[in-house]
Amino acid sequence: MPRPTFDWSTVRERSAFHGLDRRAVTGTDLIAHSIAVVCPSASALGVAFGLPFLVGPGAWLSVVIGVGISLLLAAAFSEFASRFTASGSLYTYVAKGLGPAAALVVGGALVLGYLTLVVSCLVVAGRRTSTGVETMTGSAPPTMLLWLVFAGGALACLAILYAGVRWSTRVALATESVVLTLLLVILVTLSIRHGLPGLGALSLEGASWSRILVGAASVMTITMGFESAATLAVEAERPYLTVPRSMRVSVTLTGVLFLLGVLVSSATDGTAHGHWFFPGQEQSVVDGLARLVTAAAELACALGAWVAVSRLLFCFAREGLLPAALGRTVRRTGSPFLAALVCAPFVAVVPLAAWLRGGDPTRISGDLLVSATLMLFVGYALACVAVVPFLGRLGELRGRDVIVAATAVLGVVTMTVIEVREDLLEGSVASMVVLAGVVAAGLGWLVLLRRTSPGTVARIGTHEGPLRADVLLPEEPVAWRPR
Amino acid sequence: MSEPDGYLARQPAAVDSAFAVLEAVAEHGPGITGRQLVERLSMSKATVYRILKHLVEQEYLVRTPDLKGFMLGRRVLALARSPEQSGCSAG
Numbered sequence: 001m002p003r004p005t006f007d008w009s010t011v012r013e014r015s016a017f018h019g020l021d022r023r024a025v026t027g028t029d030l031i032a033h034s035i036a037v038v039c040p041s042a043s044a045l046g047v048a049f050g051l052p053f054l055v056g057p058g059a060w061l062s063v064v065i066g067v068g069i070s071l072l073l074a075a076a077f078s079e080f081a082s083r084f085t086a087s088g089s090l091y092t093y094v095a096k097g098l099g100p101a102a103a104l105v106v107g108g109a110l111v112l113g114y115l116t117l118v119v120s121c122l123v124v125a126g127r128r129t130s131t132g133v134e135t136m137t138g139s140a141p142p143t144m145l146l147w148l149v150f151a152g153g154a155l156a157c158l159a160i161l162y163a164g165v166r167w168s169t170r171v172a173l174a175t176e177s178v179v180l181t182l183l184l185v186i187l188v189t190l191s192i193r194h195g196l197p198g199l200g201a202l203s204l205e206g207a208s209w210s211r212i213l214v215g216a217a218s219v220m221t222i223t224m225g226f227e228s229a230a231t232l233a234v235e236a237e238r239p240y241l242t243v244p245r246s247m248r249v250s251v252t253l254t255g256v257l258f259l260l261g262v263l264v265s266s267a268t269d270g271t272a273h274g275h276w277f278f279p280g281q282e283q284s285v286v287d288g289l290a291r292l293v294t295a296a297a298e299l300a301c302a303l304g305a306w307v308a309v310s311r312l313l314f315c316f317a318r319e320g321l322l323p324a325a326l327g328r329t330v331r332r333t334g335s336p337f338l339a340a341l342v343c344a345p346f347v348a349v350v351p352l353a354a355w356l357r358g359g360d361p362t363r364i365s366g367d368l369l370v371s372a373t374l375m376l377f378v379g380y381a382l383a384c385v386a387v388v389p390f391l392g393r394l395g396e397l398r399g400r401d402v403i404v405a406a407t408a409v410l411g412v413v414t415m416t417v418i419e420v421r422e423d424l425l426e427g428s429v430a431s432m433v434v435l436a437g438v439v440a441a442g443l444g445w446l447v448l449l450r451r452t453s454p455g456t457v458a459r460i461g462t463h464e465g466p467l468r469a470d471v472l473l474p475e476e477p478v479a480w481r482p483r
Numbered sequence: 484m485s486e487p488d489g490y491l492a493r494q495p496a497a498v499d500s501a502f503a504v505l506e507a508v509a510e511h512g513p514g515i516t517g518r519q520l521v522e523r524l525s526m527s528k529a530t531v532y533r534i535l536k537h538l539v540e541q542e543y544l545v546r547t548p549d550l551k552g553f554m555l556g557r558r559v560l561a562l563a564r565s566p567e568q569s570g571c572s573a574g
Contacts, residue, residue: 006513010548241540465548472555
């Protein structure tokens with residue numbers, strides 16, 4: 001075989017994402033970031049306890065289907081994550097597979113999805129703090145406490161974002177270590193008190209497939225955000241190994257904890273919610289503290305989602321889609337802080353509007369979470385579709401990849417239809433508006449770019465190519481060469 | 484105590500295969516594709532792709548800018564370093 005000529009000028013000195021704290025996040029910290037965004041404590045102590053009542057017999061099957069689809073999504077996204085790094089996550093993946101129009105739809109959906117996740121988590125953190133204080137003291141604190149936690153949490157997130165990715169991922173690791181320990185202690189405590197569920201909990205007698213699928217859609221939403229690890233690919237150590245692993249581990253861990261939550265709750269009478277250690281006592285310092293810990297988990301989720309959205313905006317800026325200032329980093333910490341700071345008005349406006357309107361903050365976070373879910377589902381579906389053309393172009397497409405991607409697309413589309421249907425049955429068209437809005441915004445953005453800056457469109461989907469520091473250069477002094 | 488059969492039967496072969504892929508990339512030069520490696524080596528497509536994935540994860544191989552080909556990663560240098568550079572001496 002003739003030795004080919006290789007153009008070494010394509011191997012750059014500097015990354016397209018230079019300035020970030022490259023290869024700084026360890027594999028463990030990256031997993032912690034992913035878990036923080038998925039926030040298993042909220043699901044295993046919240047939705048899991050409601051699922052048996054929502055689904056009836058076969059709630060465990062909802063968990064298996066929902067988590068199974070998320071694992072298929074993780075496998076599909078790993079086909080990209082194991083081949084290149086970029087801060088754009090699914091946006092870059094879709095650009096590689098389906099081109100700029102679909103990429104901009106996904107990019108817009110991810111930014112809005114993560115931002116709504118930040119707001120929703122901050123509101124829930126405030127609410128949990130309020131109920132935690134109420135449980136500890138026996139009297140309800142003023143509503144102002146919720147908004148103080150919201151504002152304080154947002155400022156703390158910004159401070160950590162400025163400090164850099166080493167801090168944000170380490171904070172996630174510390175928080176999740178405490179939260180997951182608490183979660184296990186609560187589940188063990190409830191198991192000891194109420195006993196373990198019998199084999200009857202696995203019975204499908206009287207089960208309704210439509211309720212099981214509604215439950216599965218609900219379960220899938222709890223793993224939402226697992227892909228945020230991909231936004232840290234440039235900053236992760238051994239990213240081709242650690243990013244796919246983080247996605248896989250966070251979904252698996254959440255699924256296992258959620259299933260435990262469902263099984264444990266099926267043996268309880270459902271009255272222990274929030275009073276895990278001292279049921280029946282209105283006032284309990286221990287239960288109050290446990291609630292405060294779950295509030296901290298929500299803050300960690302807000303931080304993780306904020307980190308993710310800042311990397312997306314940073315990526316857009318580096319490609320020329322947004323002003324170049326958003327593509328700058330803090331020299332000392334490698335943080336794209338301006339890209340994070342620019343999100344603050346959005347974070348502030350949503351609850352401020354609700355407060356001025358006198359709305360119920362509980363309702364806001366629920367609505368926001370449904371919107372975030374649908375926006376991320378759009379991104380998930382398009383990223384799975386993108387797998388096939390992407391691998392096909394590389395000449396690396398296997399039958400297994402097609403089956404995984406097709407099954408994942410089918411799963412996520414089914415879950416989206418179920419979410420929208422549930423919304424419509426409740427008389428709300430918000431989900432339809434969100435879906436149409438996300439697609440229209442992405443396509444509108446493309447039209448605008450084609451008119452104002454056609455050269456920018458060609459840069460959509462930039463990835464970090466090999467750097468001279470990463471490869472064995474022809475002039476390297478090696479003692480042995482193969483014959 | 485004898486080694487488990489799994490170790491004797493599989494692991495050395497996997498190491499041999501990984502080195503064969505690395506040597507093929509080194510001999511061919513940067514840009515060799517997965518398909519070309521399958522043609523060149525007496526291994527199945529699945530084996531070659533699995534090894535390539537692992538070597539890229541471990542950064543012994545790096546994908547070329549167009550993502551289609553492979554080149555040797557900096558980590559290989561540590562293996563190929565001369566005795567003087569690695570601090571070893573004959574005496």
